[in-house]
Amino acid sequence: MLAVMKFGGSSVADLEKIRNVAERCIKKWKEGNQVIVVLSAMGKTTDGLIGQAHQIADMPSRREMDMLLSTGEQVSVSLMAMTMLKMGVPAISLNAWQVAMHTTSAYQNAKLKRIDTERIQKELDSNKIVVVTGFQGINKYDDVTTLGRGGSDTTAVALAAAMNADVCEIYTDVDGVYSADPRIVPNARKMDEVTYEEMLEFASLGAKVLHNRCVEMARRYNVKLVVKSSMSEEEGTVVKESTKMEKMLISGVATDKNIAKITVAGMKDDPESTFRLLNLLAKHGMNIDVMIQSLEKDGTKTLTFTIARPDMLMAAELLKQHGDVLGRVDISCEEDVAKVSVVGAGVSSNPGVAAKMFEALSDAGINTDMITTSEIRITAVIAEDEAEAAMRVVHDRFAAEWE
Template sequence: MALIVQKYGGTSVGSVERIKAVAQRVHRTREAGHDVVVVVSAMGHTTDELIDLARRVTDRPDDRELDMLLTTGEQVSIALLTMALQARGCPAVSLTGWQAGITTEAVHGRARILSIDTARVRRELEQGKVVVVAGFQGVTPDGEIATLGRGGSDTTAVALAAALGADRCDIYTDVAGVYSADPRVVPTARKLDVITYDEMLELAALGAGVLHPRAVECAKKHKVVLTVRSSFTEEEGTWVKEVADMEQGQVVRGVAQDKNVARVTAVGLPNKPDTLAALFTILAEANINVDIIIQNAYDDARISVSFSVAGEDLPRTLEVLTKHRDRFGFASLMSEEGLAKVSIVGAGMVSNPGVAAAMFRTLSEQGIPIKMVSTSEIKVSCVVPQADAERAVRALHTAFQLDAAERVTVHG
């Protein structure tokens, strides 16, 4: 008998019919003799609808109260799924994040999990119940409700699997696994049977929506056996693990895009050794994640620094920098919205020169301007106009011979 954690996303529980289908799958796993912990997201577009509701009340909803509102979405899902399981004669209990012992840092909207007290979950499992846990949420050490940010249910599931010592964690979604690109953008994307933690982490961080980066990071750290598969079919999914057998000759394994990018440029910063440290410390203290960074020195005394942030962080970034303008003494502050980051990823890139050149050439042939570039051993990223992002993904997918013969069916 194994202990299995299953996570179901919003599309998988998007209707009463889908919830009943999930209950059937969970019950079947339980009848096979396994202990099951289920983590669910809010139904369909509930989170977006709740955010819209809050913004109809105020342009700038309080972070604490927004978390209080958003966590209700997952509570609806866990209660309904538990009822569906009980209706099938399967003993089950629903637990909110805090009832499941999930403690987070005191940051609203994007908190990280600090610890999980598994006593309550283990007690319910020992009583023969399926435990249905609300994803995306926890409680701070001071007793405040906090959310984990977009995709946080993935993180909840993997963290629970790690804390419980589960035999595996199955992430159920609306596609049959991890693909070489988003099948909604590239219908001929190829499903990968296996992918390394490092490749998956890069793809997730670069915009591949099938898994949240923090979930992959947690799985890698704690060696959680991870699968990604569809809740709509019985098709075998994708295994995410430490080492994958590389396909012969396949240097690039996937293409990802992030269409939520903005660029900020601080012009005329003093050319001092501590300038960048001070600048990015201020942004880190404001919980603003910075991605690509480019520095240019235009004389001995002054430099300019450009960096990318998430689109929704742009107003706060400009606000923080403007507040500290006198401290840094920059001449001007510029920003650009409507950008996207397109990336190629593959563990084989480290030993194959010329991959970046092939990427740049492909984008050039498509007439797509490159505004920023970032590289690592297994990825190359280019910031391009948002309007060109999907065209860039399709062109790169074809250029690196990732197209499959058949088109992918996407549910939802």
């Protein structure tokens, strides 16, 4: 069996932890598997390098940033290979150009395009554990690029796809995917399996176990993902195509506080005005999330939507500046909001899910604002200070069914 094992920065933060990870990988290798290990930079290394760069310039050159940051993973892979060799196991470290991992040319936010398999295959064939730098690639100019947020997870999945690995194991500081945040909902249940789609919904809802990019890629190339704890030997959660999971009504509850609400009143009531507004925000890289539109008695339109909280002020400012295309609009912002969502393959086929969710919220006296649904998700916007309570009551209402 060929396994890709990915460990994040906190799992390789010091030499002691590197030794633990090495032992774990060696165990798998000794069981007769071929092993590719993908690593992030050690602990706070990347933050330290970013800090230095920001002492030089507020907006350092993006190309040079990638040249700088990519050293972090090279340090962790070489120390890891050294550690394995010291333990008497053949191992070799490879960076992005040695592999090579080809990306688009966008510095700091590159996308993987193609991974050459020859070098890795050669090293696997000679029975070595291959330790590869996550998060980085090279572009067509032979420049170093980095993959942006969730980059190392994406590297691991892409490698698993390219090498046709049997499994891609993502080791984190939690031991799997839970039906709700276990720090808030004590009786949250660890899921044995979850579908790609559910995982995507969880990620977009702020349960940040895996980045969407990596789940998307796993789905596209049908890579079997396992989320596991780097601390324990627990089984973890398998992320894969839906099979026997249909019977499960919902698989989990998530909240997201990193949102803000913007209301735009007094828009002209024509189809174009909504499009113009969305277009304006998209051009500036801002995605809107839950959206409702209502027609007022005076013939104007009111548009309300949520947006990532850090984007709120900039979005409001943009909309003010473009009164010409939007009409004479009135803009108001609200920061103290949150989303609570239930996710599960059974949502669309079971009309009772929504009723159950809103009953639970209503019983707890939690008011809901906007509501939106997808095939496998129901989301309500609520007050921020009620987010934890909402998660708890909704989770408990469904929990009985998991027993």
